[in-house]
Amino acid sequence: MLEQHYKLGGLATWFLRPGGHVFDVSLHGFPHGMIKSCRRYWSRDIADRIVQLKNIRFDNPQFSLTTTFNREDFTRLLTSDFGIEPATVNEFFDTARGMNFYDDQATTTRQLFDRFFPGRDDVVRLLMEPITYANGSTLEDPAITYGIVFSNFMNKGVFIYEGGTDDLVSRMKKELLANGVDIRINCGVDRIHVQDGKVAAVETHGRRIGCRAVVSNANLRTTVLKMIGPEKLDRDYVDQTEAVRLNNSSTQVYMALKPGEEIDESSGDLFFTSTANEFRTDLLLSRDITSRTFSFYYPRTRPEKKERFAIVSSTNANWSDWADLNEQDYEASKKDLVETTIDALEKYIPGIRNKIDRAEAATPRTFNHYTQHEMGASFGTKFEGLAVSRALPQQVGGMYHAGSVGIIMSGWLGAINYGVIVSNEVDRQLTSESQHV
Numbered sequence: 001m002l003e004q005h006y007k008l009g010g011l012a013t014w015f016l017r018p019g020g021h022v023f024d025v026s027l028h029g030f031p032h033g034m035i036k037s038c039r040r041y042w043s044r045d046i047a048d049r050i051v052q053l054k055n056i057r058f059d060n061p062q063f064s065l066t067t068t069f070n071r072e073d074f075t076r077l078l079t080s081d082f083g084i085e086p087a088t089v090n091e092f093f094d095t096a097r098g099m100n101f102y103d104d105q106a107t108t109t110r111q112l113f114d115r116f117f118p119g120r121d122d123v124v125r126l127l128m129e130p131i132t133y134a135n136g137s138t139l140e141d142p143a144i145t146y147g148i149v150f151s152n153f154m155n156k157g158v159f160i161y162e163g164g165t166d167d168l169v170s171r172m173k174k175e176l177l178a179n180g181v182d183i184r185i186n187c188g189v190d191r192i193h194v195q196d197g198k199v200a201a202v203e204t205h206g207r208r209i210g211c212r213a214v215v216s217n218a219n220l221r222t223t224v225l226k227m228i229g230p231e232k233l234d235r236d237y238v239d240q241t242e243a244v245r246l247n248n249s250s251t252q253v254y255m256a257l258k259p260g261e262e263i264d265e266s267s268g269d270l271f272f273t274s275t276a277n278e279f280r281t282d283l284l285l286s287r288d289i290t291s292r293t294f295s296f297y298y299p300r301t302r303p304e305k306k307e308r309f310a311i312v313s314s315t316n317a318n319w320s321d322w323a324d325l326n327e328q329d330y331e332a333s334k335k336d337l338v339e340t341t342i343d344a345l346e347k348y349i350p351g352i353r354n355k356i357d358r359a360e361a362a363t364p365r366t367f368n369h370y371t372q373h374e375m376g377a378s379f380g381t382k383f384e385g386l387a388v389s390r391a392l393p394q395q396v397g398g399m400y401h402a403g404s405v406g407i408i409m410s411g412w413l414g415a416i417n418y419g420v421i422v423s424n425e426v427d428r429q430l431t432s433e434s435q436h437v
């Protein structure tokens with residue numbers, strides 16, 4: 001396993017700051033399915049530390065509410081607070097849950113909502129805003145991507161890993177080593193060598209490592225167009241890859257409280273806030289921020305460590321708003337991001353500014369820098385990326401791609417489950433080749 005960074009985890013990461021502060025980057029929530037996937041493919045030890053976040057809040061000009069974010073509670077809200085007929089709500093949930101990969105891919109999420117909740121922008125906002133936050137999907141994306149991801153969450157609610165990302169990744173590393181994986185950090189793969197239509201070697205720091213199969217977890221476009229190179233591939237396939245749109249990026253503001261300062265549990269676990277009067281994707285991504293999702297980390301997030309509280313504010317963002325700023329403007333924009341976020345939080349927790357010990361921001365450039373995802377993409381690619389990722393072994397024998405792709409295979413759960421599918425294919429290839437030797 002070759003990792004270009006000095007740390008394992010990729011976007012599933014954390015960082016330390018003076019004063020004993022630990023910040024998680026992408027530990028905000030995933031569906032219940034993670035428990036099963038971790039138990040089967042990692043260890044019981046990891047699976048047993050996954051716990052539910054029960055207090056999910058929303059506040060925007062259209063509604064304010066608290067929910068456990070599952071089908072039962074959403075049915076309650078949609079029927080009693082939003083006045084939707086129970087039969088319509090039921091049919092919507094069943095339709096969303098019944099969607100699968102082989103369904104009609106032309107229907108968009110907007111069309112799905114128009115069918116069930118015409119003219120109800122508030123309902124669309126409740127159903128869509130958290131999913132846009134979770135994987136960058138929009139009303140224009142195929143409805144199946146929404147249906148699958150939304151139903152995964154509605155199954156039982158939102159979960160996180162108790163112990164923090166640092167604990168999770170260290171247990172994963174232990175499991176890898178126990179299984180004989182040779183892990184090398186600071187080893188970026190520069191090229192993938194192809195011979196006679198098959199993978200021959202990967203190259204890192206000028207050294208060739210011969211192999212019969214490669215799984216790349218790097219950005220799909222980078223893997224295909226830069227590591228392998230268009231000249232080794234069919235023209236059609238290259239065209240398809242070039243047409244793959246990346247998902248959006250994110251900004252975050254990390255805030256740690258001074259020792260002894262606390263946040264009341266009534267603040268919730270995940271808090272979706274917006275000052276925009278309506279739900280629009282362009283507003284969610286705009287540098288002129290209206291939407292912020294706050295994750296509150298209480299001492300229970302890391303029960304074995306110090307009694308510390310932290311808050312991380314996340315907002316979907318465009319690469320283009322950050323990419324070309326000179327250093328001075330970039331620093332000023334980051335500072336503004338931090339200040340305006342604390343102002344926004346003050347509205348909900350008066351006096352929080354004085355309780356904060358440390359606050360700093362990450363931008364699309366930060367995510368690009370640490371993971372090499374093109375344009376700092378937080379959630380892989382749009383839907384069309386999945387077909388390109390799946391078709392890679394037909395282009396180059398022994399060459400596979402996993403990691404966030406196609407919206408469905410995104411986030412911690414999507415990435416794990418896609419990794420399982422791809423690993424099985426690699427296993428099949430290697431086993432069948434060994435039998436023929």
Ligand SMILES: Cc1cc2nc3c(=O)[nH]c(=O)nc-3n(C[C@H](O)[C@H](O)[C@H](O)COP(=O)(O)OP(=O)(O)OC[C@H]3O[C@@H](n4cnc5c(N)ncnc54)[C@H](O)[C@@H]3O)c2cc1C
Pocket residue numbers: 002003004005008009010011012025026027028029030134187188189190217218219250251252314367370371372373377378379380402403404405410411412413415
């Ligand atoms: C701000 C933010 C918040 C998020 N919140 C959540 C959340 O709450 N819940 C959730 O489920 N998901 C969340 N996600 C998404 C989730 O983190 C990712 O979908 C998941 O980590 C899978 O990422 P990946 O496999 O696509 O890429 P990565 O995790 O980035 O993995 C790619 C790995 O490949 C390495 N690499 C790249 N190029 C090379 C190379 N040439 N050679 C060697 N190594 C290379 C990278 O360093 C990295 O380790 C969030 C993401 C972001 C950015």
